[in-house]
Amino acid sequence: MNDAKILIIDDEQSMCQFMEIMLQKEGYQVSSDTSAEKAIQLANKGETSEFDLVIADLMMPEMTGIELMEKVKKRQPDIDFIIMTAFGSVESAIDALKKGASEYITKPFKVDEVKYTIRKCIEKRRVIDENRELRRQLSESKGLSKFIGNSPQVEKLKEIVQRVAATDSTVLITGESGSGKELIARAIHELSPRADKPFISINCGALPETLLESELFGYKKGAFTGAGKDKIGQLKAADGGTFFLDELGTTPQSIQVKLLRVLEQRELTPLGGTTPIPVDIRLIAATNSDLESEVDAGNFRADLFYRLNVLPVNIPPLREREGDIPLLAAHFIEKFSKKLGSKQKRLSEAALNVLNNYQWHGNVRELENVMEQAVLLSKNDQINPEDLPDKIRGTGGRPPLPESAEFESSPPPLSVMEEAYILYVLNQTGWNKAKSAKILGIDTSTLYRKIDRYKLKEKAKVE
Ligand SMILES: Nc1ncnc2c1ncn2[C@@H]1O[C@H](COP(=O)(O)OP(=O)(O)OP(=O)(O)O)[C@@H](O)[C@H]1O
Numbered sequence: 001m002n003d004a005k006i007l008i009i010d011d012e013q014s015m016c017q018f019m020e021i022m023l024q025k026e027g028y029q030v031s032s033d034t035s036a037e038k039a040i041q042l043a044n045k046g047e048t049s050e051f052d053l054v055i056a057d058l059m060m061p062e063m064t065g066i067e068l069m070e071k072v073k074k075r076q077p078d079i080d081f082i083i084m085t086a087f088g089s090v091e092s093a094i095d096a097l098k099k100g101a102s103e104y105i106t107k108p109f110k111v112d113e114v115k116y117t118i119r120k121c122i123e124k125r126r127v128i129d130e131n132r133e134l135r136r137q138l139s140e141s142k143g144l145s146k147f148i149g150n151s152p153q154v155e156k157l158k159e160i161v162q163r164v165a166a167t168d169s170t171v172l173i174t175g176e177s178g179s180g181k182e183l184i185a186r187a188i189h190e191l192s193p194r195a196d197k198p199f200i201s202i203n204c205g206a207l208p209e210t211l212l213e214s215e216l217f218g219y220k221k222g223a224f225t226g227a228g229k230d231k232i233g234q235l236k237a238a239d240g241g242t243f244f245l246d247e248l249g250t251t252p253q254s255i256q257v258k259l260l261r262v263l264e265q266r267e268l269t270p271l272g273g274t275t276p277i278p279v280d281i282r283l284i285a286a287t288n289s290d291l292e293s294e295v296d297a298g299n300f301r302a303d304l305f306y307r308l309n310v311l312p313v314n315i316p317p318l319r320e321r322e323g324d325i326p327l328l329a330a331h332f333i334e335k336f337s338k339k340l341g342s343k344q345k346r347l348s349e350a351a352l353n354v355l356n357n358y359q360w361h362g363n364v365r366e367l368e369n370v371m372e373q374a375v376l377l378s379k380n381d382q383i384n385p386e387d388l389p390d391k392i393r394g395t396g397g398r399p400p401l402p403e404s405a406e407f408e409s410s411p412p413p414l415s416v417m418e419e420a421y422i423l424y425v426l427n428q429t430g431w432n433k434a435k436s437a438k439i440l441g442i443d444t445s446t447l448y449r450k451i452d453r454y455k456l457k458e459k460a461k462v463e
């Protein structure tokens with residue numbers, strides 16, 4: 001534990017030598033100098049940062065030890081100082097402490113006392129450093145570090161999240177399915193002043209209306225058959241923290257009214273209750289539907305929409321974030337290789353090309369699933385295009401229909417159109433033949449025949 005580095009500054013050479021020998025015996029790395037100026041030069045060059053502790057004499061010709069300390073601390077505020085004062089000068093000892101010294105030593109001193117004081121000082125510093133490191137590690141695993149990506153779109157998103165997190169306003173997260181809305185909601189919570197309070201989420205689309213209502217607001221004993229005792233709702237359970245309303249677009253109207261009240265009055269009434277109870281929550285809502293058109297269609301209350309849409313955060317679809325796919329793919333390969341206990345696999349250039357060209361309508365969740373499968377299926381250390389599902393390797397996207405100009409001058413034969421359209425539908429459904437046949441309005445056996453006739457299986461593969 002004694003690998004600490006100490007600098008001794010005392011105008012008396014003999015004192016420097018004595019301290020150096022004593023402290024070296026203790027196992028410290030010690031340097032000394034008789035000039036306070038020398039210490040300032042070191043500080044100005046940033047070299048004092050190599051030292052854990054400076055022990056300086058109070059009375060020196062160039063400047064006092066306290067003046068030296070103040071100058072050095074200007075460059076390096078967290079360095080520890082011990083000031084050596086003359087016996088009996090309690091006032092200057094107190095002055096040194098007030099001005100930032102960690103300890104003082106009175107001369108003449110007892111060797112054991114000095115050793116003890118120095119050890120105490122260094123141990124304290126070590127604890128502080130360790131705490132700082134732990135806090136750093138903790139904050140790294142939280143917040144935005146789990147949100148992989150460095151495309152300009154993601155950098156911008158992260159910036160917005162950081163700004164939004166510092167406020168207490170309601171946030172509305174929009175983005176396609178699987179784009180990371182929940183991840184962003186958690187990051188906002190973890191970066192907010194409410195981070196050490198609960199984060200509770202409810203998927204409004206997953207529960208039937210009555211259950212959703214009792215889950216959110218809680219109930220009083222006897223509110224309905226089966227309500228044997230009072231139950232606190234999830235909104236109240238999140239008191240002090242953040243509440244995440246997931247898939248908000250599907251919330252029934254009756255619950256929308258009640259949510260509006262929570263937002264406006266900051267209180268709620270449990271089912272079967274008569275008196276409202278106060279709630280202190282920050283609300284984050286997420287939706288993958290276009291809420292504004294839901295408002296226009298009369299399915300979503302306009303007043304609630306405007307209350308929720310105070311700070312909008314939009315997550316762009318994966319296909320629009322250039323450069324994020326390789327990072328995310330690598331991240332998931334590492335994750336699933338670890339999970340399987342296998343060696344970390346590598347993504348071949350060709351496989352990466354396939355990933356980059358796919359449309360990813362299921363966004364990051366879809367990529368995550370594809371990479372899990374690929375890690376499982378690949379037979380060696382490399383993930384090749386063959387290890388990716390057919391759907392991903394297909395052309396995907398728009399049907400390769402001729403351009404309209406070309407079309408006017410010489411319309412393509414029906415068979416060309418048919419072939420292109422069937423391939424398009426197959427790619428869209430992930431080669432689900434029953435589904436494709438239904439969309440195409442033909443029966444499955446006809447579809448199988450057409451797949452054979454046009455050799456679509458071979459054409460779906462990326463060369
Ligand atoms: N940028 C990202 N970095 C790492 N993992 C991500 C990222 N975005 C999403 N994921 C992962 O993808 C999956 C889907 O993310 P999430 O559940 O947050 O999406 P969502 O937008 O809430 O989807 P849905 O609309 O279907 O509810 C999760 O496993 C999540 O951890």
Ligand SMILES: [Mg+2]
Pocket residue numbers: 181182246
């Ligand atoms: Mg979600």
